[in-house]
Every structure is written in C-alpha cells, then in structure tokens.
Amino acid sequence: METRIPSSETDDERLKFHRFVINSLPTAVVTVDSDMRITALNPWAERMLGYTLEEVKGRFCGDIMRSSMCRGRCPLQAAINGMKPVSLVESTITNRHGEIIPVRMSAAALLDDQGALIGGVESFQDISRIKTLERERNNIVSMFAHDLKSSISIIGGFVLRLLKHRKNLSDEKQEEYLNIIRKEVSQVDSLISSFLDFSRLMSGRLKLDLALISIDREILDLLESYQVQAAASGIDLELVSEEPLSPVEADSQHLRRVFRNLLDNALKFSKPSTKITVTLSETADEIRVSVQDQGTGIRSEDLPFIFDAFGRGRTSATKEGFGLGLAGAKRIVKAHGGRIEVRSLWGQGSTFSVVLPKPKRQKGLLPMEVRSES
Numbered sequence: 001m002e003t004r005i006p007s008s009e010t011d012d013e014r015l016k017f018h019r020f021v022i023n024s025l026p027t028a029v030v031t032v033d034s035d036m037r038i039t040a041l042n043p044w045a046e047r048m049l050g051y052t053l054e055e056v057k058g059r060f061c062g063d064i065m066r067s068s069m070c071r072g073r074c075p076l077q078a079a080i081n082g083m084k085p086v087s088l089v090e091s092t093i094t095n096r097h098g099e100i101i102p103v104r105m106s107a108a109a110l111l112d113d114q115g116a117l118i119g120g121v122e123s124f125q126d127i128s129r130i131k132t133l134e135r136e137r138n139n140i141v142s143m144f145a146h147d148l149k150s151s152i153s154i155i156g157g158f159v160l161r162l163l164k165h166r167k168n169l170s171d172e173k174q175e176e177y178l179n180i181i182r183k184e185v186s187q188v189d190s191l192i193s194s195f196l197d198f199s200r201l202m203s204g205r206l207k208l209d210l211a212l213i214s215i216d217r218e219i220l221d222l223l224e225s226y227q228v229q230a231a232a233s234g235i236d237l238e239l240v241s242e243e244p245l246s247p248v249e250a251d252s253q254h255l256r257r258v259f260r261n262l263l264d265n266a267l268k269f270s271k272p273s274t275k276i277t278v279t280l281s282e283t284a285d286e287i288r289v290s291v292q293d294q295g296t297g298i299r300s301e302d303l304p305f306i307f308d309a310f311g312r313g314r315t316s317a318t319k320e321g322f323g324l325g326l327a328g329a330k331r332i333v334k335a336h337g338g339r340i341e342v343r344s345l346w347g348q349g350s351t352f353s354v355v356l357p358k359p360k361r362q363k364g365l366l367p368m369e370v371r372s373e374s
Helices: 009-024 041-049 061-065 075-082 127-166 170-201 215-232 252-269 324-335
Strands: 003-005 028-033 040-041 086-094 100-112 117-126 212-213 234-243 248-251 277-283 285-292 339-345 349-357
Touching: 009 040, 028 041, 028 086, 040 041, 041 117, 041 170, 075 086, 075 100, 075 117, 100 127, 127 170, 170 324, 212 215, 212 252, 215 234, 215 252, 215 277, 248 252, 252 277, 252 285, 252 324, 252 349, 324 339, 324 349
Parallel strands: 003 100, 234 277
Antiparallel strands: 028 040, 028 117, 086 100, 100 117, 212 248, 277 285, 285 349, 339 349
C-alpha cells in the first residue's frame, strides 16, 4: 500500500483533507521527504516526542525520533527504499526529555499522482502498558514456578530420606517427615488454586453468586477466626461498628477473600504490641469496611503500584510485600461495583477501605434472602 499525495495546486483541497485525516488519527504520525527530513507531525506525535512541528520541520527524522532502529533497520527507510509498506514493527523511541518509549511502528512510501516518490509516512503507538503487562505476566509465571519448585524440592527430599533410611528412622521421625510432606502438598494445592483463581480474575471470567448478606456478621466471624493468630503476635484486634449495617448484595465467598487478604496484610506488616482496627460504617448510598494497622506503612512512591500484579509495595527491612492478593482483591471489589481506597504513612501504618454500594431496590421485585455465611 502506497500513499499518494496530489501534486497539483488545483488539488489543494484534497491535500488539506489528507492533513485533516492525519491530524485526526488516534495515533502518532510523522511524514518525511525523500531525504528523511520531517515535513509533518500530527498532535499525537508532538505530545509523544515532546516537540512541535515548527521545532523539527526540516530536521533529519533519526535525530528527533532516536529510535533503536534508526541505524540500519529503519522501517520508514525500508518502506521508502522498497516502495512497500512495513507493518507492526516493535521498537523504541527517545523523546525530548530522554524518556525511552516502546512503540509499535508501521510505515509506507508517499507517492505523488504520477507515482513518483516524494517521501514517507510512519505511524507509531505507545505500547508501554502492553510491555508492563507482559512483564507482570512473566513475573507471575516466574514466581509461581519458583514457589512450586521449592515445595516439590522439599517433598522430593523427604521422600528420598524415607526411601533410603526408613529402616533406621523411628516411627516418630517418619511421622514428622510425612507431616512435612503433607504440609508441602497442601501448599502446592493452595498455590495452584490461587494461580487459577487469579488467572480467572485477570481475564474477567469472575462469576459472582450474589445474595443479600450481612457485612457485620461476615466481619465478626472473620475477626474471631484471627484472634489466636493475632494474640500470638501480640496484636490486638478491635471492631468499631455503628448500628447494624444495611445488607449488601454480594458474593459472600469472594468478599471474604478480600477481607482475609486485608487482615493477612495488616497482621503481616504490624509491629508487636500494636492494634488493628476494623471499622464498619455506612452512608445513604455505601457501606465502608476499613482495616487500619500501626505497621510499617507504604512509601508514597509505592502507593500507585500496590494494586499491580505482584507489585511489591509493602516492604520493610525483613518482610517483602506480595501484590497478587491486592490485585485480585481490587478486581473482586470492582466486580461488585465498589472500590478499594488506601491511606498510608511510612513508618506509621496503613488504612485500606472497601467501599460497596447499597443495593438499589426495584419495584416489583421480591426481597432477596439475607445470607451471613458463604
């Protein structure tokens, strides 16, 4: 596919139309003459490169784009030389501020009405987000494989001990080894289940079994189940609640996963002899569940990334965060029409709040059953 440009002055309106189309495209576009000097930039290209057309018109394209393919493998030069389009080539450009931006490029030769070469046109899209998702995916697979291999190695090691030395091992020692194996098998099963659940969440295949549930009861049951673990760490659990909350329409099982994740994180990052406060409140339209700890907190520069898959935003000198749970929690809450908010001060603690909408009752519908258990 070549792009033909009218050469006659009588075709001025057509030329203006071509420029209008290029400027309206939702992608960056640059055109050059046959000597690879810039003749036009559309607004998207100006924003991405950090230059205006007036600043770069007539300058050599490679000096402005600074693509990783400018020397020897330039898609635009290849399209011009071969008179054939080049499509969807991945490369990078470096903008005015020195930022390296991954892009996907396509290029074609520009011809006049007589078919003579007059230059070339190149479009390029910022694929930074795609590359970020690819890195996250690779991190997920890498960390999953690492944890899986670790458990399998432990299992294999103790199985080998039993096979080689079982005659010399006491019944108590054999039982100890078997319990370790059982624990690691359970860990592998949990790891695989979490990986599959997260995969479904990230792909948008989450199915909700909705019913009206009592948030008060759900939270109270959870806090009771965490009392022993908290006491062992010297941490107090406190529930602050107003009058009984209105029921919410939710999937009890998935919502429990969210609250478990927040409580697990609060316990993990809390200092000994501190308090975790769970506060329940509501407005005319929303129910709010807040989990506040007095732990390590989150650095301000990490806050924008804590809900990324495997983002390591909650760290201290001895503990490392694991963003998979928060990423999944955010997806679950969003699927319920709600949101997760976070406030944190480094060294002082964090507050995570799950905000859920109250159900909108419609005329003609019978009340739904209120459930407090999953």
